[in-house]
Amino acid sequence: MTETVERRRIEVLVDxxxxxxxxxxxxxxxxxxxTLLPTLGxxxxxxxxxxxxxxxxxxxxxxxxxxTQAKCDALTDRLAPILESHGLVLFISPVDVVRAEKF
Amino acid sequence: xxxxDVLLSPxxxxxxxxxxxxxxxxxxxxxxxxxxxxxxxxxxSIGLKGGVxxxxxxxxxxxxxxxxxxxxxxxxxxxxxxxxLRRAGRLDPINAAAVAAHxxxxxxxxxxxxxxxxxxxxxxxxxxxxxxxxxxxxxxIIIGLLLARRTSGAALPTRGGLFHETVLNGSVVLLLGSFxxxxxxxxxxxxxxxxxxxxxxxxxxxxxxLDMGLIAARRLQxxxxxxxxxxxxxxxxxxxxxxxxxxxxxxxGLDTGxxxxxxxxxGSASYIAVPAVIRQTLPQADPGLYLGxxxxxxxxxxxxxxxxxxxxxxxxxxGS
Numbered sequence: 001m002t003e004t005v006e007r008r009r010i011e012v013l014v015d016x017x018x019x020x021x022x023x024x025x026x027x028x029x030x031x032x033x034x035t036l037l038p039t040l041g042x043x044x045x046x047x048x049x050x051x052x053x054x055x056x057x058x059x060x061x062x063x064x065x066x067x068t069q070a071k072c073d074a075l076t077d078r079l080a081p082i083l084e085s086h087g088l089v090l091f092i093s094p095v096d097v098v099r100a101e102k103f
Numbered sequence: 104x105x106x107x108d109v110l111l112s113p114x115x116x117x118x119x120x121x122x123x124x125x126x127x128x129x130x131x132x133x134x135x136x137x138x139x140x141x142x143x144x145x146x147x148s149i150g151l152k153g154g155v156x157x158x159x160x161x162x163x164x165x166x167x168x169x170x171x172x173x174x175x176x177x178x179x180x181x182x183x184x185x186x187x188l189r190r191a192g193r194l195d196p197i198n199a200a201a202v203a204a205h206x207x208x209x210x211x212x213x214x215x216x217x218x219x220x221x222x223x224x225x226x227x228x229x230x231x232x233x234x235x236x237x238x239x240x241x242x243x244i245i246i247g248l249l250l251a252r253r254t255s256g257a258a259l260p261t262r263g264g265l266f267h268e269t270v271l272n273g274s275v276v277l278l279l280g281s282f283x284x285x286x287x288x289x290x291x292x293x294x295x296x297x298x299x300x301x302x303x304x305x306x307x308x309x310x311x312x313l314d315m316g317l318i319a320a321r322r323l324q325x326x327x328x329x330x331x332x333x334x335x336x337x338x339x340x341x342x343x344x345x346x347x348x349x350x351x352x353x354x355x356g357l358d359t360g361x362x363x364x365x366x367x368x369x370g371s372a373s374y375i376a377v378p379a380v381i382r383q384t385l386p387q388a389d390p391g392l393y394l395g396x397x398x399x400x401x402x403x404x405x406x407x408x409x410x411x412x413x414x415x416x417x418x419x420x421x422g423s
Contacts, residue, residue, distance in 0.1 A: 015390070017383040047325040047391065057378030057390050086386045 005100035008072035009064075012079065013039070013089035016059040021086065022079070026065060029074035033103070034065040044089070066095055066103045110407060114219055117309040118406055121316020125324070133314040141311040142212070142375065146274055147281045148300040148307075149215050149233055154285020155293045156230020166231045168355050169365070173235035176351065176369050177242040180344055181207035185250050192336050194392075196254035201381050201388035202333075204247025205397045206340050208373035209239045211274060212315060213405045215308060217367035220410055221360045226418075228364035229357075236368055237278035240376050241270065244384075251385055265384070274376045315402070323399035328391035337372075337400035345370025345405075345413045349420060359421040366413035371405055372397035 014022050019036065026034055039060045041050035049058055067075070072092060079090055097103050124131045157166065181203035188199035214236050221228055245265065285293060293300075323329075329337075348369025352362030374397045382390055401409075 015382055017379045018386055020383070021386075047327045049325075050321075057382040057394060082386070 002098055004096040004098055006094055007066050007097050007100070007103045008069055009066050009091075009093045009095040010072055010075060011091040011093075012063040013060055014063055015057065015087060016061050017057060018086050018088075019061050019063065021082065022063045022088070025078040026063070026075050029078060030071050031065055031067050031075060034063060037062040037064060066097060068103070110411065112220065112223060113309050114216055114305065114312055115406060118312040118316040118403075121313040121318075122320040122403065123316075125317045125320030131317060133310070133317070138311065138314045141307055141314070143277060144307055145215055145304075145311060146211055146277045148304050149211070149218070150237070150278045150281030151285040151293060151296075151300050153230040153233025154282040155288070155290055156285075157234070157282075158286045158289040160230065165229075165356070166234075169229075169231060169235050169352075169357060169361065170238055172351055172355050173239045173365065173368065174242060176348060176365075177207050177209075177239040178246055179207075180347070180369060181243045181246040181250065184340055184344070185247075187340070188333075188336060192332050194333070197251050197385060197387050198389055198392055200247045200251035200254065201385050202393045202396055203250060204243045204381055205372045205374070205377050205393050206344060206401075207243025207246060208241065208377045209236055209368045210371035210373055210397075210402060210405070211236065211278070211375060212311065213371040213402060213410070214364070214367055216312065216406055217364060217410045217413075219305065219308065221363055221414060224414065226358075226360035226363065226414075228360040232361055232364045232368075233278065234282050235365070237275055237282065239368055240275050240278070240373070241272060241380075243373075244377055244380050247381070248384055251388075272376050272380065312406070315406075319399050319403050322395060323403075326391065326395035326399050328389050329395045329399070333392065333396055334400050337396040338404050341370040341372065341401050341405055341409050342412070345409060346416060349413055349416045352417070353420045357421070359417050362421050363414045363417035366417060367405070367410055370409050370413060372401045374398040374402060 012022050023034065039062060041048070042060070043049070049060065065075075076090070076092065079088060082088065083090060121131075181200075184206045185199050185203035188194045188202050189196065192199065192202075194202065214232075218228060218232075248265070345366040349362050349366035351369075352365035357365060374394060378390060378394055378397075381388060381393065
């Protein structure tokens with residue numbers, strides 16, 4: 001049976017113009033690998049939203065990374081103060097990975 | 104075609120069609136990447152044509168005067184707008200500064216639609232107004248950020264970051280770049296590409312405004328951040344700013360079409376270039392508010408009523 005190791009999966013829903021802030025925070029937390037996923041639309045506290053490439057201000061992107069508990073904590077500490085002001089949505093969940101050294 | 108007749112032009116009617124379709128909850132939509140492509144096409148086209156016209160007419164003191172006036176308007180308009188938004192709109196300093204930046208900047212699509220209607224009315228604005236528009240895109244962002252810092256202590260990006268976000272803003276680069284290409288190549292150089300950038304222009308503008316009608320109406324339906332006060336200000340601000348633009352244009356001796364175009368520029372509010380920069384530099388400001396005001400209220404107002412209003416004002420003051 002293939003060996004798996006538990007890591008933390010972090011997803012951040014963020015407005016496209018603010019992605020740089022999240023990437024910078026993750027780099028400061030020692031996280032090197034991440035993926036940016038496009039979104040189509042949705043609804044939240046601010047009402048409905050959809051992909052908006054014309055203004056680009058409210059196009060939302062999902063920042064996805066899998067990392068160790070320590071780096072996850074470091075990133076969470078950096079993002080917590082700006083969650084409200086930057087309108088970020090942060091999810092953290094346990095995930096089993098193969099090739100633990102990659103994460 | 105003149106005055107209020109422009110309301111029955113295909114360009115405006117496509118906008119109305121988009122808005123009605125959205126209000127009726129139709130599933131009509133234009134793919135985002137195509138809408139983005141059309142906006143780039145319109146900016147390149149208007150820049151090229153403006154450059155070609157300036158190349159044909161030659162550089163003059165009038166161009167310099169119009170450029171300085173445009174820059175001054177973009178720097179100054181956010182200040183009274185900020186005060187009005189603070190007092191009458193009861194907005195906090197950060198949101199007032201963010202909204203003021205949008206109203207000091209310009210809407211390319213409103214300008215393009217205005218040029219089309221002014222040309223159809225027989226009073227085309229001078230070609231250099233495109234360059235004036237490009238110059239008016241970003242100064243208001245700097246003023247908006249300074250207002251936010253002075254009144255609320257909001258952190259500002261570094262000088263390098265601010266320069267990158269304003270001067271190297273995509274729409275500014277494309278507008279000024281294509282204007283320069285048009286100026287360098289002139290009429291002869293433009294002729295081979297005219298079928299793409301001139302012949303197809305009105306058709307693409309119709310489709311783009313169809314999409315803008317859909318976007319503006321859907322945003323209005325979902326605009327939770329808008330109140331009666333901010334919606335009223337989103338109509339009052341363009342009327343005041345547009346009037347100032349027309350009066351200033353008349354004062355520096357612009358012709359009727361160019362004075363009306365300056366009024367359209369001053370009266371318009373950005374919803375392409377500024378929102379993304381403000382979202383990045385003033386993340387605490389509510390994008391639902393500044394996009395709701397500029398895109399859902401001011402833009403439709405200017406397209407349907409503002410442009411004929413500024414045109415009529417210019418005709419009265421400068422003469423038709």
